[in-house]
Amino acid sequence: MWPWPGGDSWDASAADGALNTANKVAISLRHIVNDVSIVQAEGKPADVLVREAERLDADVIVVGNRRVQGPGRFLGAIATSVAHHAPCDVSIAKTT
Secondary structure (H helix, E strand, O other): OEEOOOOOEEOOOHHHHHHHHHHHHHHHHOOOOOOOOOOOOOOOHHHHHHHHHHHHOOOEEEEEOOOOOOOOOOOOHHHHHHHHHOOOEEEEEOOO
């Protein structure tokens, strides 16, 4: 696990697990959405989501609220950053 500027961290060993999970989710969504694709990208999660939404001319970004803790935090740092910088609508899915 390496610290990432801004408080995020990146775990290189988690990359394979994340790709496996992304593939499973994409497969499960293909009966609802025709153009599901998976992209592996480096960088802060919020920055990557916003950049990919711009590249794909996305209509919406769906981001979870996982790891949001304590009554004082309405949204996590990633969801908040995406909501502030997204070029499209943002949906925050309750995942906790």
